[in-house]
Amino acid sequence: MPRVKVSVIVPVYNTGKYVDECAPSLLGQSLPADEYEIVYVDDGSTDDTLSRLEKIAAGHPNVQVHTQPNSGWPGAPRNLGMRHAKGEYIQFVDHDDKLGSEALERLYEHAKRNEADVVLGKMSSTMVRPRRLFRHTVDACTIENDELMQSMSPHKMFRRAFVEEHGLRFPEGPWILEDLAFVSAAYLKAERIAILADYPVYYWMKRDDGGNNTQHRFDPRHGFWANTRTIVGQIKEGTPASDDIDALQNRLLHRLYHVEVLSRTREPEILREDPAEQRQRFEAAREVAVSEFPAAVREGLPAVSRLRATLLAAGDFDGAVTLAERVREIKPRTAVGEPRWENGHLVADITLELLRGDGEPLTLVERDGKHWLDPELLAGVPGTADGWEVPDPFRLAYAELIVKDRDREDWWYPEGDLELRLRPLGEGRSQVVASGRLSLDPERLAGGRPLERGVHDVWAYVQLLGVDRMVRVTGEATPGTPAAGPALTGGRLSLPYWTGSGQLALDVDQRQRKLGQDTSTVAATNAGRGEENSLPLPYIAATQDSAPVHLKVTVGTLGVQAELLPAPGTETARLRLPARLKLPAGRHPVNLPKTARPLAYAVVRDGTVLRVEGPAYESGGGRRILDAVADNRQVRRVRRMLGR
Template identity: 35%
Template sequence: MSDGADRPVVSVVVPTYNCGANLDPLVASLPRQGLPSGSYEVVFADDGSTDGTPQRLDELAAADPHVRVLHLEHSGWPSHPRNRGLEQARGEYVFFADDDDWFGDEALARLHACAREHDADIVVGRMIGHRRGVPRELFRENRFDATLANAPLADSMTCHKLFRRSFLDRHGLRFPEGRPRRLEDHRLMAAAYLRAERVCVLADHPCYHHVRRVDAGNVTATRMDPAEYYAALRAALDIVDAHRPPAAARLRLHRRWLRKEMLSRLRGQALLSAPEQWADQVAGEVGRLVGERFTPEAVAGLPPMFQVIAHLAAQGRVADLRRLAEWEVSVRAHATVDGWRVEGRTLTVSVSADLRAGDEPLRFDDQGLPVLPVAEAVPAGVVMRAGGARTDVVVRRRETREEFFLPVVATTERVGATRVRHRSTATADFSALGGGRTRGTWEIRARVIQAGWALDARLPLVVRCAADGGVPRVEDSRRLRSRLRRAVRRIRDRALGRSARAGSRSHDRPAGARR
């Protein structure tokens, strides 16, 4: 690796395999990164593609001096091409991208500026999900000194981030190759987060668009083998245990893996839509892992629904897990708009919301815990705490899928013996939202968080901004429906009136008279 004056400031390393036209959005986004010519490079590491990808990459390299291509033997997983690409990368900073994702405009320039300004080893840019989930809480705000203890960094365990190259080299951080192959990015990120002196989160700009292909062609989208997958998770836990981080950081990582990689697979539609034999294997692996590697403290810190599932899995009660999942698929968020107003460029909206099972409000006991249809779901002596119930208000731009949490004043109240209602008043300043980039159409959603659910309910408001920082124009579909109903009534009344008058004239007409 050269340290000469021509060294780029950022290298983008992209593993490729039979990506075809799915590469086009990434290629199209590269010239719009706001970096001067010669200050960045793209290293495509092709993992033995058998389609036209190698030729396409060679053509890109021939036409663009920023592009280099490595042709590798097929390994079957992204770790090997990422490591080989990193070996060849010359940049001061490295970003790992996937071949079917793409960058937001000026993303690399903003990530690099953030890394330089704050002397960061890692910068996490806001991610936009396309048919796949991305962290939400992490991108609530910019964070320029984020740690596992003070921020939900553990929610973002993929490698799609900007890294200081010297930081990776100093600690020998590379993607694990060989078996087990799964969760290779989790293992690298766990080690990276635990060793980084400074991590920044750039939340106010859409940096990376993360895609699940319609054809499910992502290498890692194939259904995992439970034994191999949870062997990989054990390896990730070994990394944490060997590092011996402070308790808060360790618990954040452990609880993240409990929620996302283990218990979420045994809930609701995720469980019911999975092949029964495969789901039984997952339940068995999860049950063993809960007992072997997770302390009671780690489980007790989870929201109540996750605690219930953890206990059922640890006891091997797969039938009860299925029964609970069949009930849980009926749980949804319900929200209504109590009122809204626009003053200048600021929208204020008041919302009432709750959780419902089918058409009925979800029932909670006097401790704020959900009343579940599974008898003795939690063993005697286990105390669960509800806590954290609230309703957030989120705006999402249709054109780009960016979303932002709005500042809210929120309260929670009991209604009768078993019902819980949330009220939130949110404000959106469209002169400042998203750095003033507000041109477009914005949907508004209520996000109800309670007892281990985090569910969205779309509100009947749409906000349109004709220009960045412009005055928001609100469309309330309730008013549109009301006007439509009135118009239908008027048309009906006119039609009925004409019929009545016509009938009257017909009765007055002499027998045999012509029209």
């Protein structure tokens, strides 16, 4: 009997229909069914969840169901699942999420190949922004790679012997942040950690009823602050202390400080909650910030975040609210050069910047050889009358372009990096901007594989001066128009366009946009002349290794199947019609469906397509004489030999 490679542990409680929605992704894995098991642990459900689970188990030998009295939290059922697990590796899944169909097979192979204790699989989500941690696949790293702290959910693969050796368990009972406690302990103990970024492993799905919305995870009644202290102590115990802001311990604590503590002082939370309740949160956050986090963690923050931290440490709630109101108004803006196709890549020059609420650039002011934060942003913020110094304008700053598969919620990172620079604005003022080139390859972007059929939106993420924003890449062209000409890539058509809101998108394989009116308008200017039944289409880009794309066209009154294929020796496409058509002699328009303007004209004699012409092509008198005698077979044969 094959050994169990992976145990999938799924805690459930009053899950109802979500069990049935998640189960197919677990049962339909590419890993053979006798090589993995699914361990459901019901935490005392009071609805029909248990009967649903038993029905699934009855039809699948690799499914087991265990029950326990309600504990009120996922920690205890996960621990019980680990006690029953027989797999070489353990993968945690929540009952309302899904796995990619090849997730277990790919994770296990990556883990075994690299002898990893922990494997992080690429996550796709309808709820949170993508993490740059999953930009590249990594064979092996350790906790020294502090970007690991971007992913603290337990939905990872852990080597079972490693978990047992170090006694790793989830805190039980109502224990907020139980996932952070378990995962941070695993990171600190692991000798080899691997990252699988070229395949969407885990789909963290938003429930219709909002039952897994992370905005509800903060609850001081369940020991939030005490648990935060526990996790801080765990990290301190596992790493050496240092006053260096870039020391490992301070880099690891940065995530906890920024996400769990400093978020109580920033928008939107500090502005949307009841003021009385928020003051209590603010004071509790202040106590933890001052007592648990080294000064180096606060000092290592970028300018705006460091100002928040200073206001928090001083207990200045009103000042934090004022700053939050100002920062909330900051908006990102993208400037996009004309998109174009180069070697099968959609490329465009892009610049990203931040603007204040009044639409002016968020600036730095140079004074006495130092940089100071924009005084307009600071007006009315206590403690900033003399300005707020920015020792390093690029501290923890970065920007990146991201492409989102609209249908599947997958996020992919195109080639190239955006560079940060200071752009002079005159009079001692400057602005931090990010600029670079989008280079989107439809045939390799999805982890080295072609993008799936569908619409793919181009996004940008910026983190400048401690202000982070995610925004669709938007141009100044007319909304709803092509952003660049069509391209033939990998046997499919890729159509870049500006959405109705002016945002850059790419439709792969005509999911929503069709090769039609836009193309025929440009085609009307084509003055080319083809050879026999083929016509060059210079306005359609093509890669030489692309397979043909089949098109339905109308030639005269006859509907036929045509082909788009690469034109030899060029980076453009050509149109090829059937060699013979049951049409009368003459020059017949070639139309795409639902278009008024012809894509081309086919010259037909005796049922044979003599040639295909662009709509703007004008033949001379000699050509008309040859056409008149072209029904003579001998003439046609000689013309082909002479290359016309």
